[in-house]
Structure formats: structure tokens, C-alpha cells
Amino acid sequence: MMCSKKNIAIIGGGPASSTLAIRLCRKGCKVVIFATPGRAPILVGESLVPMIVPMLQDLGVEAEVAAYSVYKPGACFTYNADEAFMFRFADMPKDFPSYSYNVPRVQFNATLLAAALQAGAKLIARNAQLLRVDDAGRIELDAESIQAAAGCWDGDKPDLIVDAAGRANLIGRLLNIPMQKGPRQDVALFAHVDRTELVDPGYVHNDRIDQGWCWRIPLPGRVSLGFVVPEAYALQQGETPERQYDHLLKTDTVLQRLAPDAQRVTEVLHFSNYQSISDKLCGENWVMLGDSGGFIDPVCSSGTLIAMTSAYKLADTLLADKPLAEYEAVTKRHLKAWFEIVGFYYNGRLMSSINVGQTLEDTIFNRWLFAWISGHVFRIFSGAAASHPFSLKVLRLLVTYGLKDQNPDVYKIK
Ligand SMILES: Cc1cc2nc3c(=O)[nH]c(=O)nc-3n(C[C@H](O)[C@H](O)[C@H](O)COP(=O)(O)OP(=O)(O)OC[C@H]3O[C@@H](n4cnc5c(N)ncnc54)[C@H](O)[C@@H]3O)c2cc1C
Numbered sequence: 001m002m003c004s005k006k007n008i009a010i011i012g013g014g015p016a017s018s019t020l021a022i023r024l025c026r027k028g029c030k031v032v033i034f035a036t037p038g039r040a041p042i043l044v045g046e047s048l049v050p051m052i053v054p055m056l057q058d059l060g061v062e063a064e065v066a067a068y069s070v071y072k073p074g075a076c077f078t079y080n081a082d083e084a085f086m087f088r089f090a091d092m093p094k095d096f097p098s099y100s101y102n103v104p105r106v107q108f109n110a111t112l113l114a115a116a117l118q119a120g121a122k123l124i125a126r127n128a129q130l131l132r133v134d135d136a137g138r139i140e141l142d143a144e145s146i147q148a149a150a151g152c153w154d155g156d157k158p159d160l161i162v163d164a165a166g167r168a169n170l171i172g173r174l175l176n177i178p179m180q181k182g183p184r185q186d187v188a189l190f191a192h193v194d195r196t197e198l199v200d201p202g203y204v205h206n207d208r209i210d211q212g213w214c215w216r217i218p219l220p221g222r223v224s225l226g227f228v229v230p231e232a233y234a235l236q237q238g239e240t241p242e243r244q245y246d247h248l249l250k251t252d253t254v255l256q257r258l259a260p261d262a263q264r265v266t267e268v269l270h271f272s273n274y275q276s277i278s279d280k281l282c283g284e285n286w287v288m289l290g291d292s293g294g295f296i297d298p299v300c301s302s303g304t305l306i307a308m309t310s311a312y313k314l315a316d317t318l319l320a321d322k323p324l325a326e327y328e329a330v331t332k333r334h335l336k337a338w339f340e341i342v343g344f345y346y347n348g349r350l351m352s353s354i355n356v357g358q359t360l361e362d363t364i365f366n367r368w369l370f371a372w373i374s375g376h377v378f379r380i381f382s383g384a385a386a387s388h389p390f391s392l393k394v395l396r397l398l399v400t401y402g403l404k405d406q407n408p409d410v411y412k413i414k
Contacts, residue, residue, distance in 0.1 A: 003321050007153035010162040011128045013037040016290025016307035017164035018112035023315035025120035032149045034128035043105035046224050047204040047217045047301040051383030053097040055308050064111050069101040070218045076203040092378040102217050124148045137283045166291040172278050182275025187234045189245045190226040191268045195261040209254045211414045241270040277335045282324035296338040305383040337387035348411035349399035356404050
């Protein structure tokens with residue numbers, strides 16, 4: 001193996017970490033994962049986009065994931081409670097997966113981590129701490145973590161430390177690396193509910209509500225329901241996340257029509273401080289992977305896709321002994337593309353242009369045009385071409401010049 005960084009420490013036990021570990025261990029790297037898995041009763045990240053499926057196949061876990069997940073044939077967007085747009089993956093270009101999964105996330109993480117251990121990674125069940133070594137921005141693991149991993153690497157220290165600890169952003173905080181922030185100041189309130197009808201039992205549902213939007217993700221025996229609302233609006237609903245969630249569940253006029261009987265069956269988790277990309281993703285002996293380097297927004301279910309594709313890119317970069325700057329450039333481009341894409345959802349332009357497409361006069365040319373544009377749009381939202389310059393250009397042109405006389409404010413997310 002020509003790779004000069006083959007003794008790797010990965011902090012975090014989420015999908016980014018496990019995916020990287022599997023890819024590196026298969027090529028003979030010595031990988032140690034620092035994580036304390038299995039503590040949270042529920043985790044976000046349950047709706048997966050189709051382009052995750054080929055990765056699950058490559059990692060050898062699709063059958064296991066399928067056994068406890070809900071098969072996902074598409075996505076349903078509701079606007080104004082009575083306008084629904086169903087987006088069926090089977091209508092996508094045929095060279096892409098026509099399905100995905102809605103996953104109970106605690107089990108999903110456990111499956112990937114078990115696969116990483118089976119591939120040869122070592123798990124140290126502790127939360128690693130990081131220390132700054134010098135002003136040049138080198139970092140190291142705390143002495144206890146090094147000691148706990150004794151014998152796992154060639155030598156007593158890793159060649160590279162990977163921060164895959166999610167939005168904890170360990171390295172960014174340690175080195176005071178600025179984050180580029182997005183325009184929205186939303187919070188997400190997340191729990192599982194029962195007694196909730198869905199337009200289609202496998203589809204992920206995205207509903208525009210009085211202020212903000214909510215997701216409804218079908219899981220075995222229950223539905224994940226999360227609110228994404230402006231922070232100030234959440235605070236008006238009650239003092240605690242539980243009160244805010246329960247109040248929204250009972251009083252939002254759209255949900256009253258869509259899920260009038262929904263009952264919360266878990267605790268409520270609260271998330272803020274997202275829509276951000278770290279200014280730097282790598283240094284001399286460290287790299288950020290997955291949410292630690294940037295998390296855009298839950299709306300397009302792109303988080304796990306970005307985390308896992310970045311893990312593939314990082315593994316390829318390390319194994320080919322290329323500069324980490326190459327991984328950084330590709331990953332930032334991917335994150336920035338999703339920033340732009342989710343903006344088209346929030347400003348109402350995406351739905352307006354879809355609406356125009358659906359009401360086009362039925363001519364041969366229009367049918368061809370609709371199929372051609374849809375192909376590019378599907379490629380983006382399935383995760384296949386989110387940062388592909390040509391598909392992005394088509395989407396930009398569509399939401400800029402394809403609105404005819406539609407006012408995008410009708411579909412804007414407040
Ligand atoms: C509200 C919300 C909804 C979302 N919905 C979706 C969705 O439907 N679909 C989707 O694809 N994505 C979704 N995401 C994004 C998705 O959850 C993440 O993008 C994805 O989990 C990133 O994976 P990761 O491995 O980078 O980080 P994580 O999954 O966050 O894993 C990081 C792990 O590191 C651990 N850790 C933290 N500090 C330490 C430490 N010091 N030592 C050791 N371990 C540590 C954490 O406990 C965690 O287990 C959502 C995110 C939010 C906030």
C-alpha cells in the first residue's frame with residue numbers, strides 16, 4: 001500500500017466514521033474508532049436518499065438494514081394542507097436506484113459500526129478528547145485515549161485524527177475555525193409519534209406548516225415527526241422542547257388536518273445551530289468528516305448522504321496518498337451545492353416551478369422537455385448529482401426562468 005497515513009484515529013461512531021473505517025480497513029489500514037454507541041434512545045437521520053443504497057450494497061449491509069427498515073419508494077411534499085406533490089423514485093432515470101429506506105437510526109448506526117469492526121477496526125468505548133499541540137494547528141489525542149489504543153497502530157500515535165463526532169465539531173472548536181452560516185435561524189424539535197396516517201405508508205412526508213415545515217417519516221410501528229420552525233416561533237410555543245413540540249402538534253392548523261390523532265411516544269430532542277460549513281476541513285494531521293465539517297439542513301435528507309460520500313472520498317484520497325486539500329475541495333463543493341438547493345425549497349421557487357411543469361400544455365416537445373428537466377432534478381434530489389455543475393445549472397435556470405406567472409411566495413416557507 002502506497003498510503004503514508006495508514007494509522008488512523010476516528011472520533012465518533014456515526015455513519016461517516018463507520019463508512020470510512022470499512023473502506024480503509026479493507027485496504028489494510030489500522031483504524032481505531034473512539035465512540036460510546038447505543039446511549040441515545042432515538043436519533044435523527046432516518047430518511048435516506050436513493051444514492052445511499054449503492055453504498056449500503058458496497059459496505060455489505062443492505063440486507064440487514066432492509067430487515068428492520070421501511071422500504072421507501074418516494075417522497076411526498078404537501079403545501080397548504082391540500083396540495084400534495086408525490087415524487088416517485090421509480091420515475092427517475094433508470095440508471096439510479098428506484099428506492100431507499102426509512103431507517104430506525106439507532107439500529108442503522110449499530111449495523112454500520114458492527115460492519116466496521118468486522119472489517120478490522122478497533123472500538124475504544126470512550127469519548128476521546130483532543131488537545132492543541134502548537135500554533136501551527138497540529139492536534140493530538142489525550143493521554144488516556146492514546147493509552148487505551150495501545151498496540152492498535154504501528155507506533156504509539158495515529159498518523160491522522162479524523163473528527164467524525166458530528167455537530168460537536170471538536171476540531172473546529174479547539175482550533176477556533178470559523179463556520180460559514182446559512183440564512184435561516186431555525187430549530188428542529190424531533191420525536192416519534194403513533195396514530196398518524198400518511199398519504200403513502202412508505203413515503204417520506206414533508207409538510208409546510210403554519211410557520212416552517214415538518215417531516216413525517218414512516219418507521220416500523222410508528223412515525224418520526226419533526227418540526228423545523230424559526231427559533232423565535234418555537235419559543236412562543238412553550239418553555240421546554242416537550243411543551244413546544246406538544247403545543248405545535250395540537251395547534252398547528254395544517255397538522256390538525258394531516259395528523260389530528262398523533263400522540264408523542266418518545267422524549268423530544270432539540271437541535272439548533274445548523275446550516276453551517278467549516279472554513280477549513282483539514283490540517284497537517286487532522287481532517288473533519290461528516291457533520292463535523294458542515295451540516296446544511298434536514299429538508300432534503302442530504303446529511304447522511306454527504307457524510308457517507310465524503311467518507312468514500314476521504315478514503316480514496318488517503319489510499320492514493322493525495323493531498324487532503326483535494327478531499328476538502330470536493331466536500332466543500334458538495335456542501336455548498338446543498339446550501340443553494342435547500343434555498344430553492346425555502347424561497348418557494350422549487351415548488352412553483354414543479355407546479356408550472358405539471359400544468360404544461362400536453363405537446364410532444366413539452367413532454368420531452370419535462371422528462372429532460374425532471375431527470376436532472378431527480379438526479380439532484382436522489383443525491384446522484386447534487387454538485388454536478390450541469391444539473392445544478394439546469395435547476396438554477398428552472399427556478400429562475402421557469403416560473404411563468406407563478407408567485408413563488410405562495411410556496412415560501414415562513
Ligand atoms: C433535525 C435533523 C434532522 C435530520 N434528518 C435527516 C434525515 O432525515 N436524513 C438524513 O440523511 N440526514 C438527516 N439529518 C442529518 C444526519 O443526522 C447527519 O448528517 C448524519 O448523521 C451525519 O453523520 P455523522 O457520522 O457525520 O455524524 P453523527 O451521526 O452525528 O455521528 C457522530 C457521533 O459521534 C459521537 N461523538 C460526539 N462527540 C464524541 C467524542 N468526543 N468522542 C466520541 N464520539 C463522539 C456522537 O455521539 C455521535 O454518535 C438530520 C439532522 C438534523 C439535525
